[in-house]
């Protein structure tokens with residue numbers, strides 16, 4: 001385990017020169033912002049202790065020890081980046097990751113729509129080149145490849161990269177940072193489109209990663225990044241989207257600041273319904289004069305200002321609302337248990353680890369869960385050891401309630417599981433507030 005082991009973190013000093021500093025030199029209790037290097041002293045929310053959320057122990061492993069880490073989220077009062085400390089080296093988290101993007105139909109649809117839009121907007125052809133950072137199992141690049149557009153995925157998890165290769169998506173098994181990008185650039189492999197979906201939040205070394213994205217862009221190239229929007233996280237109480245693998249939580253204000261520090265210009269932004277409310281930002285090199293900043297950018301910054309997110313005070317009430325959600329969910333599940341009702345879960349997403357640990361929910365309140373991902377079937381949720389079965393288990397055991405753990409996919413899940421109505425089954429959606437329907 002790497003806890004307490006010092007490793008090199010790169011930070012940006014106030015004058016935006018990239019400097020390198022050793023964490024241990026600052027002392028064990030001195031936390032610093034991963035973007036601007038300021039001291040982190042203000043709590044955003046403290047969700048207690050929980051294990052790494054994408055680690056699913058097998059039956060042979062459940063009698064062994066599990067490491068729990070604090071889910072204590074800080075707000076940098078200087079740059080307003082909401083962030084967790086990284087307790088594990090990314091190699092330990094992501095090298096054998098269990099998250100296969102292709103097991104969600106709606107996520108595939110989302111990705112295909114994005115590809116078609118980008119092909120049109122950027123006039124991508126068989127002469128273009130697209131690079132995706134954290135390309136997972138090729139879930140997205142496959143749609144560019146189908147259109148004969150050359151692609152390259154960069155994915156640190158070898159087990160997942162292998163699946164992408166089998167789909168015909170060339171994949172480099174590496175972490176993307178400035179040095180990997182420089183090697184590719186030296187080989188003449190810069191791209192017309194560089195994209196990163198749900199990866200910006202997951203990089204502990206934020207400045208090194210963003211620098212890498214910049215280096216991979218051709219002079220006229222476009223970068224798109226998708227990440228959960230902290231405005232929605234706060235508004236909708238989406239506290240379970242906070243987990244150890246997500247180190248940073250971005251507002252538009254902060255992301256513009258981070259990209260600007262690396263000489264990138266955000267010229268457009270779209271709001272997306274994915275992951276409870278995400279942003280897709282479009283950026284180019286700051287020197288690219290052909291890209292004019294669209295009104296969407298200022299509009300979004302204004303909406304964050306009116307929600308108070310441009311000042312530390314705007315982040316203050318979140319923790320209290322999170323606690324209220326916990327009390328409501330526990331109250332419902334205790335009531336169901338006392339009436340002898342059978343409660344199952346649906347899904348074993350990363351976010352369920354936060355929800356279940358913070359709320360103190362174990363097998364006594366949710367007897368089992370199911371997941372379509374065969375890798376997870378027969379394994380257990382981390383920490384709580386709630387067993388994960390094949391989805392057929394639901395029709396066999398006929399639970400009274402099914403708690404939809406990936407609540408962001410609730411419409412898709414409810415459609416798939418309509419048959420629970422035959423025995424009077426009901427769905428429980430835990431967030432934004434406990435809803436039984």
Ligand SMILES: [Zn+2]
Pocket residue numbers: 033034035036037038076077078079080081
């Ligand atoms: Zn900061």
